Amino acid sequence: MRADRLVAVLLLLQARGRVTAAELAQELEISLATARRDLEALSAAGIPVYPQPGRGGGWSLVGGARTDLSGLNAAESQALFLLLGPAGSAEPELTSALRKLIRALPATFRADAEAAARAIVSDAAGWGEPEHELPALVRSLRDAVVRRLKVRLAYTGKGKQTTERLVDPLGLVDKDGTWYLIADTEAGRRTFRVDRVASADVTDLPARRPDDFDLSAEWARVVTETERRRSLVSAVVLIDARFLPVLRSHFGRHCEVIAQDDGRVRARVAAHMARSIAEQLAGWGAMVEVVEPESVRTELARIGHELTERYANQPDPA
Known part of the structure; x- marks a missing residue:
């Protein structure tokens, strides 16, 4: 049913x-x-x-x-079907559910809900490329989450070593085209990149799922922790104001404007270590001045010395 x-x-x-x-x-x-x-x-x-x-x-x-x-008001109905509309264009089951739910809405909300559902079309395929279907591995893991069954994962970590573990799958997250599985393990709750899963065998063993588990809240915690690890070291830099958009494109959310005066911007950028900040700033040359910390200035000097040693005295190619 x-x-x-x-x-x-x-x-x-x-x-x-x-x-x-x-x-x-x-x-x-x-x-x-x-x-x-x-x-x-x-x-x-x-x-x-x-x-x-x-x-x-x-x-x-x-x-x-x-x-x-059933307590949806008009605005909530539109928001719900705006969310379901793009997904429904890709999943036949969601399209069916969407049609039935629209018919069940109060008549006064139905027209706006139908318009919201049709307002967006999701087409993930590039020009000249075939349509992208939901990966078979994601479908299998999604089935395990829904049916609450344990999964035996063969997972390749950052060190390229593949290990096997039995997990209780809790939910899947699509992060800009990269899928993640959140699961409980004997070592605690973990987040697995699905593209690093070598194999996933859905077992007949019932999986444990905490009654208070909230996938959105858990993912927000994962994002916060990941971003924290990616911004352990910060540096204060000075650049021309016109280059601020480029700096922001390099560092994303880890770029914060501190002050702006006479066309110059003082900003704070961050990464997981001083070397990473220096590597991203090295290509700017004299266009950026690192005010602090000394560790980032030292790394920039090291990179500059390496480049000078390699290229300064090389003869021009014939």
């Missing part, structure tokens, strides 16, 4: 107050028998859905019971 269909049934019941199995079947494009089974299943699960026999009867939510999704 599809969860998206059951959500649509609940939304229809709340939006209309009462529906017949025949109306439900027509709206959701399912058989009459399936509509009845869905309604009976909701009732058996403890949701206050009850039939009312006779003319004018049907099924209704007793006492005006509400579901979390």
Whole structure:
């Protein structure tokens, strides 16, 4: 039984107050028998859905019971379908769920929700390239997350050594085209780059998932910690104001303007070590002045000495 269909049934019941199995079947494009089974299943699960026999009867939510999704206002409905629209263009299952949920919305919200769902088309393929499908490995891991099954991973770390471990998969994150798996292991919670997974065997063993686990919150923690490690060392630099956009493109969020005066900008840049900062600034030559710390100035001097030793006295090519 599809969860998206059951959500649509609940939304229809709340939006209309009462529906017949025949109306439900027509709206959701399912058989009459399936509509009845869905309604009976909701009732058996403890949701206050009850039939009312006779003319004018049907099924209704007793006492005006509400579901979390059914409390959407107009703005929230548009935001939800803006989010689902691009995903729905790539996933047939989401397209089906989207269509059913739109039909279940109150009539006053439906037109705007449909417009929001169609406002964006996601086309990840470059010109002349085939469409990019969700990688098979990601699909397999997603299935393990949904079914709550342990996965045996063969994972290649930064040191190029492949190790095997049994993990409890908690969720998947797509970070600008790079997929990450968040999972619990015997050594604690870990984040795995999916492109470093040599193999992933989904087992029949049930996986543990903390009741309070929140994937978005966990990913925010991972990002914060990663960015912290990438900015352990900072340097103060002086550059011409017109070059600030270029500096920002080099250091991203690790570039902070401290002061601006007479066309010169004092900024703080950061990386995981002094050498990394120096390597990124070396190509600027005299266009950038490192005020502090001395460790970055020393690294720049070392790079300059190496380049001088290699190229200063070389004869011109014939």
